[in-house]
Amino acid sequence: MKLFTRLTGLFLLISIIPLAVVGIVAYQSSQRIITQDMLLHLNVTTSLKTTELVRTMRHLEESLLEFAGRPAVRRHTRSLTQFAPDTPAFQAAYFQLRINHVEPLLEQESWLELFLIHARTGKILLSSGSEPENAYRGNEPYFKNGQRDISVQNAYYSISRQMPVITVAAPVTDLRNGALTAVLAGHVDIEKLSVMLSEGLKQSNSQESYLVSAAQLLISSSRFPAKHPGDLARSDGIAACLKQQSGSGAYCDYRGIPVLGAYRWIPEMRLCLLSEIDYAEAFARVRALRLTIVGIAAGVMAFVIMLALFMARSVSRPILRMLAGLDEIGRGNFAFRLEAHDHREIGQMENAINAMATRLGALTASRDELNREIEERRMAEQQMHAARDE
Secondary structure (H helix, E strand, O other): OOHHHHHHHHHHHHHHHHHHHHHHHHHHHHHHHHHHHHHHHHHHHHHHHHHHHHHHHHHHHHHHHHHHOOHHHHHHHHHHHHOOOOOHHHHHHHHHHHHHHHHHHHHHOOEEEEEEEEOOOOEEEEEOOOOOOOOEOOOOHHHHHHOOOOEEEEEEEEOOOOEEEEEEEEEEEOOOOOOEEEEEEEEEOHHHHHHHHHOOOOOOOOOEEEEEEOOOEEOOOOOOOOOOOOOEOOOHHHHHHOOOOOEEEEEEOOOOOEEEEEEEEEOOOOEEEEEEEEHHHHOHHHHHHHHHHHHHHHHHHHHHHHHHHHHHHHHHHHHHHHHHHHHHHHOOOOOOOOOOOOOOHHHHHHHHHHHHHHHHHHHHHHHHHHHHHHHHHHHHHHHHHHHHHO
């Protein structure tokens, strides 16, 4: 292999290896830092939304309990339980209760619907939504628990509504003797909870926060149309959360898409709250950094190649010139001289070769002179011996 080629390869090796090591370390460090920052962001998001969700549910419980304790509500409810539906007293109490109390509460709070259940018969006396009046609800857990105190039936799948619901119930007692007359129940508007969970996430194309029940049902709306409330949702994050754990990491979400996610178990509601962002979006900055590093590396490599070629040529050219000079001197051309191009080591070597050629020339001339003298002396002696013999 020629000297020029070897020197070029050596310069490239010395230059490119450190550049590659620096690029790889920078890329891995950036990926690690971005992962830590994103997981911290998701954990904070999950924590804040958990607090907000629990606070919203407590507020709904308080509002329903306050509603059930209103004197007018208790008085009208007693009338609904005492009179037949076709009597004027029942009708007056029904419309007073609905118009003056139920409808204003629906407008103010995150209720999907409110309904009043007769404590003795278990039938619905009044309903503001799809729960049919006179339908039997005496076997429902929220009805049984709501007879004693404010209670929440955490997320479950309602066959009548064909969707997941959360139901809060509270007892309504007689204003005169405190006897239980009815149970006031309300389905929470989960769609409003979904809106609350999605607040602050519009700047991201894939980040979402959502709720999953203990039965692995998606409770809140997904921002991705492939999933709807009531669908089964499975992922490693959900599985860990349903073990009543809280944490974060990288895994595939319920769509099978790689994500960075944080999950938190909410014991008060027996729900999992998850905040996730697609891996591809989370590491878009890393990919941009990778392209930047590749671009810089390509530019630096081009410069290094040019520099390596220049350095190899600068080093190899005088060496090759000296080798050619030594070859010329070796063939006996002691008059040959190298032209010194600088005063550094290469120039000193060229001057040394020139001095060596001068000395070799002088020695050769001396040797030739001595040989001539010896030859002349030998010839003279031969002539003397010839003359003596004659």
